[in-house]
Amino acid sequence: MIPDKMVEFAHGPQLMFFGSRNAKLRPTATWAFGALADGEAGTLTVFIPEVEGAATFENLHDNGRASLTLADAATHEAYQFKGPHQGTRDCIDADYTVQEIYLSKLTAYLEPFGYGGHIWNGFMLNPCKAVTFAVEDIFIQTPGPGAGEKIDLG
Template identity: 25%
Template sequence: MCMASEHPLSISDELKTFLEGPASVLAGTRDSRLMPEITRAWGPRVSEDRQHISLCVPLATSRKMIDNLDGNGEIAVTFSLPTNYRTFQLKGRNATIAEPDSTDLAAVGRHRDAFASVNESLGQSRERVEAFWQAEVETSPVLVKILFVPEEIFDQTPGPGAGREI
């Protein structure tokens, strides 16, 4: 489980809806040499107490990320809506790894479906969008769950004002 944060933030209803919606979700971690690693994540969920975030990542694309989190727990996750590039970035220091349960896997299914639908509305066929994540699980269907407590939240919508802390 996640370690308790010194500065827990509470995620608003509005932000929860956004984070659990059809956004493109990417997680950034780093190794001991400060080399960054990007991993696409699926099925984000905000906990009941509004203080924890969970995400799933395919094992096949996240081996380095898992090593990084074992080593230092630093994580940054962006949620970006393909229709208008509205983007939020959440950062935490104590990310941990767990095995997803059926609720997590259901969230992954819902997220992929919503993501495909929103991209369909932009003219991308569902088949193409599905190809997007199929390569991620081509060699292994196993998903890993990542949990963290966001300590900082930024509005990262592109433009000169990007990066404003909320």
């Protein structure tokens, strides 16, 4: 189960960094563009452009571990979600709609800070893969007291 606050945070205009590791335990990180959190099922699905994610997709196939860091660029509130990879598939039209909504929210949110469409419109989002993983752990990543603490999901 993913707490409602975390589901809302995942659906907000957050910066998204998806992490994985290879067989030699070397990390790989890539951008993700949009997320669908299912609080009751305890899963997160994120959308990773194929041009960005080749190493990530290979790592997921190799060891099955996933990590997603979500960060609010204005407040620096951040969380890391970790768990086993459940599947990767090609994106469908509905997934691309989620990405468009995500980018619209992100651009509108960051425009006042000078990080608007001129940055985000440069990413090649199609073709894209939808990556789903089960959330086993969530960690606070907000700088300051409490950073690194595990959130109780029980």
